[in-house]
Amino acid sequence: MAGGVRPATNVGRKRGGTVSLIAWMDTSPDEQRRVREIVALFADKGTLDELGIGQIRDAFSDCMFPGTSTIQTRARYLLFVPWIYERSAKSSAKGTVRRRGEAQERRFITTMKLANQSEGLIGRQAGVNVKTLPSAIYWSALVRYGILTSPLSLDQIGSPARLVTGADELVDRIVGDWSPTLPAPPPTFPQEVEGGFDLTAEEASWLRDRIMLAAPGSVLTHLLRSDATLSADSTAPWNEPACTDGDSDTTSIVHHAEMFSLAMEGAALLYTLLVAERYEERKFTSLVEPTSYYADQLKRWASDRQESSDQLYRWSTKKMWRMAYDLAPRIGAPTRQFVDQWIQAVVSGRADDAANDPGLRSMIAARESMKKGNQSRLTNERMLARWQGASGQGRLVFRWPLVKRLVTDIKEGLARAGT
Template sequence: MPSTISWIDLDSKARDKTLRILSLFQEKESRDELGLGSVRDSFADQLFPGTSTIQTRLRYMLFVPWIYHSMEEQRLPAESFAIQADKLERDLVQPLMDSDDQAGVFGKTAGKRLKRLPSSVYWAGLGVWGIRITPFSQDEYHRRIDETYRRRNTLKALEKDAKARGDDIDVEQRMATLSWHPRLPAPPEDFPGALNFALSREEAEFIRDRIQVACPKSLLSFLALHCEPADSQAPWEHPDYGSFSEQHKELLTHARLFSEVMHGAALSYNVQLARLRNHEDLAAEHQVRFDEWTANLPLEEIRAWSVSRLWELTMDHGHTITAQTRSFVQQWIDHTRRSPNDLLSNVDALTLVRRREMKLKGTRSRFRNQRALEQWGGYSGVGRLVYRWPNVKVLLNDLSQGMNRDKQC
């Protein structure tokens, strides 16, 4: 019987928070059984700020502000603002499904009954890239829209008086009343009618410029400005890696080594669970994966790796990396450096992984809860950490196609 989660829908804020939590289980890199997410996300946010593993296509970065800007233009009141936004987002589904490119459509399966709206997925990224100017959470933005209208009315009166006196307009004061970037491109005339994911040249230039201004030192900005799209499996395998800055190369080196080493811990976890379930075929499958990992491990590089520098690069970047996490990572690295081939027979190494999961999951640990073990799907966190690269590749490809599109298109 499949497990289900229920909650009492007290308010929209609680609902949105719950849906955000539930959506994490759909992210390919988010099965964080061993508590490595804070390190992973620190790398990802530095390399590719404003992105996430549940963003699908770049033009949603315009669909969302277009919807909200049009509602502000109509001066929809707070009492109906969120309801209308919800409806308009759901109205995007069918036009996108009618287009030639349906990859990444929110609601592709559920249609208008989709649970997670694009605005909640892109809200943070819109702020990071400076497309969204309002500092409020999405729910607070909805609730305070009437206040925004009043502030604009007051500013309009002040500017009228200033003009009569021959004084200059206070640009900063005007910007403070805006929700969206003033140079946001206008939507297509029939929006949200016939719709697709193809960015116009103007739209692509706007997004590229926003990334460049808001995140100038990021690898995302460098790739958007200087590189053609690449279909590599990881960012450190990009064909233009040689032209990356030394800062980016260092960050990617540590990200790669962290991914390489901790992949073994995830494989150990799966092997142990398969053994505990007495699932011989699955245990053998994970054993093969583990053997492949050890055979390809860059052991000399790992032994020379400065783990203290790893923490210097990842801590204090908006993610809390606890002392317990650092200790777990360090101990696993130490075991790996000594003898990676013995990790599945090393009692201390096996216990390290087991205790880490038990500490994180408590009574829901698969090592101590038989029902949780029975519900285990057989594969937990077995994908290598690549720091949102599959999603970033799609966004960069959308951007490149827009930049190469005829200006009249």
């Protein structure tokens, strides 16, 4: 069906096993977080932005789910990090607050492991040697939700309290680094963490209120306000009933996201088919019959597109672009031209036979060449030889797996109020 997300795992390696092909993941517009997420993306085969539409993808993600990123895991980290750095700021141990805090973050991994709290644990595999700490992953969210009172860097944490002048210029107040209403940590924190990743009712209520205050009108706020339990098997926002029963603004952005995701999956599949064809032409054999597989996937996509043809025909791309430019004003003219041309081919039905359309094939090849330069798999044989399938293939889901986990954490915490 058009609304589904199909991770493909059918392209086999010659020496056994399968190549896991997963949907594109998403990044945020914050530059530091973007760098971390790009590194994470390159660690996962098949999640690369080969055709250069990441800014548009991010605009949708940030509009629907502000403050989130693909490398966040559990909601209680939004409290763990402030608690650790509040404690580090009060410590008399040697070193800066940042250094003491980062050391505590690493010890905290061991604490959670000993408590068998592994689901969503950052550093579960690498342990204390993990390269990216929770503070780096959640910092932008802490700022976005007002948990951190101002956009400080880690190096600025624990500096003397700041004097802030009130709006009427008559009221001055002393502020610390963290929201003054931040819930207190459990008494034994961080040596022991009562409840592990489970939020208490007080913590969940506080987090919900912080997010709703910071992100009014977003799909994320709508989900937190709703009493509905999220569907365990929803794979994208548009097939989650709780995302599509809101007001016109929230349902509109979800609809734009769904149409964009459906349309651009075809471009990704055509690109992957071109790579597969060249891979077989050059006699590489680690993957078994990738051309046949991706040709079938493109036909499957064409069938999905036909099922949604009426929706695509009525889709207002002008409104979509207004939303995208509000959040990502630096989207370049070449990117818009490429996306518009491809969407036009999708809406008209021309893309249904994209595998045999010389014009569309040339357009996709030219776009990848422009974005990748001498790293293009269509021209660089060394890059082609290392190909493992799934070059950007898959439906965009705009951080949905992560968002569903965070929202569920908060809802489950709220439900503990009655226990």
